[in-house]
Amino acid sequence: MKKKSIKDIAQDLGLSKTTVSFVLNNKGDEKNISSKTQKRVLDYIREVNYQPNQIAKSLKKGNTNTIGYLVPDISNPFFAKIGRLLEDHFWEKGYHLLIGSTDENKDKEEQVLNMFVNRQVDALIVASCFIQGDSIKSLLAANFPLVFFDREDPDVEANYILVENKISMKNAVEKSIQNGARKLGLISLTPDVYSLKNRIEGYKMALINKDIGFDQDLIRIVDNNDLKQGTERELRKLIELGVDTIVFTNNQIAVIAIWLMNTFYKDKVNSIKFVSFDNVDQFDYSLPKVISVAQPIDKIAKYSTEIIEDILNSKKSENKRIELTPKLIERK
Amino acid sequence: MKKKSIKDIAQDLGLSKTTVSFVLNNKGDEKNISSKTQKRVLDYIREVNYQPNQIAKSLKKGNTNTIGYLVPDISNPFFAKIGRLLEDHFWEKGYHLLIGSTDENKDKEEQVLNMFVNRQVDALIVASCFIQGDSIKSLLAANFPLVFFDREDPDVEANYILVENKISMKNAVEKSIQNGARKLGLISLTPDVYSLKNRIEGYKMALINKDIGFDQDLIRIVDNNDLKQGTERELRKLIELGVDTIVFTNNQIAVIAIWLMNTFYKDKVNSIKFVSFDNVDQFDYSLPKVISVAQPIDKIAKYSTEIIEDILNSKKSENKRIELTPKLIERK
DNA sequence: ATGAAAGCGCTAACAA
DNA sequence: TTGTTAGCGCTTTCAT
Numbered sequence: 001m002k003k004k005s006i007k008d009i010a011q012d013l014g015l016s017k018t019t020v021s022f023v024l025n026n027k028g029d030e031k032n033i034s035s036k037t038q039k040r041v042l043d044y045i046r047e048v049n050y051q052p053n054q055i056a057k058s059l060k061k062g063n064t065n066t067i068g069y070l071v072p073d074i075s076n077p078f079f080a081k082i083g084r085l086l087e088d089h090f091w092e093k094g095y096h097l098l099i100g101s102t103d104e105n106k107d108k109e110e111q112v113l114n115m116f117v118n119r120q121v122d123a124l125i126v127a128s129c130f131i132q133g134d135s136i137k138s139l140l141a142a143n144f145p146l147v148f149f150d151r152e153d154p155d156v157e158a159n160y161i162l163v164e165n166k167i168s169m170k171n172a173v174e175k176s177i178q179n180g181a182r183k184l185g186l187i188s189l190t191p192d193v194y195s196l197k198n199r200i201e202g203y204k205m206a207l208i209n210k211d212i213g214f215d216q217d218l219i220r221i222v223d224n225n226d227l228k229q230g231t232e233r234e235l236r237k238l239i240e241l242g243v244d245t246i247v248f249t250n251n252q253i254a255v256i257a258i259w260l261m262n263t264f265y266k267d268k269v270n271s272i273k274f275v276s277f278d279n280v281d282q283f284d285y286s287l288p289k290v291i292s293v294a295q296p297i298d299k300i301a302k303y304s305t306e307i308i309e310d311i312l313n314s315k316k317s318e319n320k321r322i323e324l325t326p327k328l329i330e331r332k
Numbered sequence: 333m334k335k336k337s338i339k340d341i342a343q344d345l346g347l348s349k350t351t352v353s354f355v356l357n358n359k360g361d362e363k364n365i366s367s368k369t370q371k372r373v374l375d376y377i378r379e380v381n382y383q384p385n386q387i388a389k390s391l392k393k394g395n396t397n398t399i400g401y402l403v404p405d406i407s408n409p410f411f412a413k414i415g416r417l418l419e420d421h422f423w424e425k426g427y428h429l430l431i432g433s434t435d436e437n438k439d440k441e442e443q444v445l446n447m448f449v450n451r452q453v454d455a456l457i458v459a460s461c462f463i464q465g466d467s468i469k470s471l472l473a474a475n476f477p478l479v480f481f482d483r484e485d486p487d488v489e490a491n492y493i494l495v496e497n498k499i500s501m502k503n504a505v506e507k508s509i510q511n512g513a514r515k516l517g518l519i520s521l522t523p524d525v526y527s528l529k530n531r532i533e534g535y536k537m538a539l540i541n542k543d544i545g546f547d548q549d550l551i552r553i554v555d556n557n558d559l560k561q562g563t564e565r566e567l568r569k570l571i572e573l574g575v576d577t578i579v580f581t582n583n584q585i586a587v588i589a590i591w592l593m594n595t596f597y598k599d600k601v602n603s604i605k606f607v608s609f610d611n612v613d614q615f616d617y618s619l620p621k622v623i624s625v626a627q628p629i630d631k632i633a634k635y636s637t638e639i640i641e642d643i644l645n646s647k648k649s650e651n652k653r654i655e656l657t658p659k660l661i662e663r664k
Numbered sequence: 665a666t667g668a669a670a671g672c673g674c675t676a677a678c679a680a
Numbered sequence: 681t682t683g684t685t686a687g688c689g690c691t692t693t694c695a696t
Contacts, residue, residue: 005688019665053450058387084407087431349674
């Protein structure tokens, strides 16, 4: 049984495409289609299990009911969870999620964005690694519905959903100092996005504030392409340097470091303490103990959808910059 | 600057749409377009940054270069990681991933599948919770490119990428018995998919094999809609019944149980042992100790893509049923 | 109360 | 070597 189109339906029923289309789109009454005809159509489409071709619809209407979700790595729990929430929210509204991972690679980001646009996504939700990229520039110039989250470029006017990176990190580090930390190292992904820069700033501020002073040598950077080995190397370095606390700017590295500590430095899992941005469940019971800054994932998803929906319903408001307050989680 | 279509390009250049289209699709030489004309077109599209409308292309060609990826929960690390691998593989080939989560809900699965098909995805990769559903039936009947993974229905002929559920679980449980387990409980999601059924079977086989015999009361089921509380309740029950080992049929519940043990039964994290299907990083260091069955995620992704590509390149072979061997990971 | 026809942007058979 | 044209499946204006 071949797939039926509106044309087929119309022919089979001796009606015009127009009439069928009206009925299918619940415009039967509005367009004065007799209820008898409407019933005929509805019965028939059920019978043959008619499925509208969304591609044709999209071409005609210029929208696809698809949202592009572009992040560094969709398998990172932080992005995966937000993705799931977005998917749920948007599903309710009849939207689907097209996903892409950039691997923190500017070129790939460009390409994926282009593809998304070519596929006529109606809106984009992006944790960009390069907000100054050409695609993004032209999207912004064209007023394309677009929300950035997790990452910011202060030089670029846009919708942002962020968290208070600096102050939260400062608070977390200060807390650990109150708890006795005296020599604090930091391991971060290459901070070419502002969020990470700010988190590192927060770390520095705390050290200065608490009269510890920071030592550039204790700030260790790991390249995204070399996560495992890089983290291993930098962790070893910091341990050699005798830190009592290690601060991480995101969950990824912290999780790897916990694994490393338990695998190679089992004797130190109690003496060394961790501080980490982002939160993952296993922090609740893993060693070293972690003071973590939990981002409000549900709020991030909620505000993203809200902004997007507002734009799509063309209540098109001004650009918004929403800065959410994360939760500091201390573990004894 | 409005977005240009092929028509615009053609007009601007005083050419026909055909010529432009041929050049754009690298058919210039094949179609004997003069290299001069080709250059004019190529230069111009670069100048105006022409972006083809994939929707129109899709409508015309009947394919979208989009693959639907449908799983119970895209934020489950198992599915998220496979999703990421698929995305990488397919990206190379010019395909994108449209994602959906079913929440183990048959109705939602039906709806998402329908939407995917209406959106003309070229193929589907599905961890279905209901392989006997109407949509799937008609997809299979229509010979739609479709690969199931993680879940199987032996009554339905199709492409499957699976792992040896029964024997692997049996081996894992037997290993734990060798290590001293004597009273083994099991907690599982509602086993209305065969994978889970088989894993439970494996557990039973091991018990019988090792002359322990199984007690139906030690098999506890948790509903997917009540994961946290359900797991808490069943875990408590098993502990009250005095088990020395708890077997889990997937990572989700195991991870929750580890959290619960560390939060509410700290005194027992050393005396009770876990066995779990699936593997997650924190098993390497968390307590209770876990014997886990690690699914070969990369192979699952690899074979899925291969089968799909073969079908799409219409080397359309017979249905394949690939059963992969997981890795047993024991932790001292 | 219903239908004819144009057109969304693209491809490709066929003409010239 | 390039252009004309039909058509993918749908929506919607304008007729009837």
